[in-house]
Amino acid sequence: MADAYVALEGDRVIEARARAPGTTRGEVVFTTAYTGYEESLTDPSYEEQILTFSYPLIGNYGVREERFEDDRVHPRGVVARELTDDVAEWLESEGVPAVDHLDTRDIVTEIRDEGAMKCGIAAGPDVTEQDALDELHQCKHMSDHVDIGAQVSVEAVETYNEDGDGATVALVDCGAKGSIMSSLVERDAVVHVFPYDASEDDIAEVDPDLLFISNGPGDPQNFGQAGELVETYVGEVPLAGICLGQQVVANALGGETEKMEFGHRGVNQPVRDLRTNQVVMTTQNHGYTVADPGDKLDVTQVNVNDDTPEGLENDELGIITRQYHPEANPGPHDSLGFFDDVLAMAEE
Structure with a gap:
């Protein structure tokens, strides 16, 4: 049974596995980088966004603070095909919800075809699809973050x-x-x-x-x-x-x-x-x-x-x-x- 949900514009909901609990929202985007996840996750340019990794395995060389670009994780949430425990534990310690065990190719293709879009995530043992939809419906466009x-x-x-x-x-x-x-x-x-x-x-x-x-x-x-x-x-x-x-x-x-x-x-x-x-x-x-x-x-x-x-x-x-x-x-x-x-x- 799924314990996480990703909601995309049009109220489409995708089941996933929770790797770092919580609810969040942001503009969902994707990166095609296959290494450098530590740098990407600490890049301030991802503020107010949900970062989807197109590469299927994220975390295969651990987490090293010397590779960080800033002192905290900036994406509001993380989506991956497979997250290692190292990365999942890091994201949980930072309070950033994360999910995996879903078809990221499907999400990347939708973003490619429809454009970057609003997204809601709900992850954890007690969440529901509606929690993810509630986050989605509260999400702002990037241009509306006037004092970002x-x-x-x-x-x-x-x-x-x-x-x-x-x-x-x-x-x-x-x-x-x-x-x-x-x-x-x-x-x-x-x-x-x-x-x-x-x-x-x-x-x-x-x-x-x-x-x-x-x-x-x-x-x-x-x-x-x-x-x-x-x-x-x-x-x-x-x-x-x-x-x-x-x-x-x-x-x-x-x-x-x-x-x-x-x-x-x-x-x-x-x-x-x-x-x-x-x-x-x-x-x-x-x-x-x-x-x-x-x-x-x-x-x-x-x-x-x-x-x-x-x-x-x-x-x-x-x-x-x-x-x-x-x-x-x-x-x-x-x-x-x-x-x-x-x-x-x-x-x-």
Whole structure:
């Protein structure tokens, strides 16, 4: 007898096995990554989402804290074909409901065909189908989480590598992965991490060589203060952005963003550089994209699968952004040179 239920839009309910008890709701999405579950589960970009793993076995090399991207699990719930005890116990300790023993191929196919959708989960010995449906019916669209930045950002300025000899970076934390900071610090940058709603005066206190807008969850339109910083500093200091950061920069400079059908989430997304024709494999995790870059940004890289913009630049204004994650974690390291490029731009 089932002791867990997953409810999808249209009130479809799927039976499952409870691996971490509780009830939850969120936008259900999937990742095709076959390793890196520790990094994915601690990626702030999954805030307010239910993460479905398409790879059938999750947890086959344990749980190691040194691989975490943040200090907590961010998805609201987890769905897998098979979860090991290590991962299930970790998720239970974090209070994140998790289920397995269901056909994840079926769920992934539905998301692919119908788009990312609302989802409710109920897991545990006393739950019913109605509990999962109740969660589903209370679920919000991602764009309705208007203050999602407050859930994932630092509350006060944090500084890394204070005695470094490299560029001074003001990183606006919209939900930054830890490996972004470490990638900058490895190149001897002094990194000041600011809350997502930092003001112009806050940033000015560190006199940055580079303004960097991080990745993060949800709709870039809900990060208006970060966009105002871009408007203020464009042309004054170089600008960089990753994932949500690219979208925030584009919106601030006259472009437009839109929600994708089911997004890009995985470690094998091919990206082509329009200048060199070189193709690299990238890690991605986003549900929104730049629909129109506007007249201040040039599209320099595109996704091979659907031609969505993966890189935006303006040499004159000193802007380099990437929709994918150059730092990877998990995934290929083909694009680590991004950090060298933006820091070189900052030090010119």
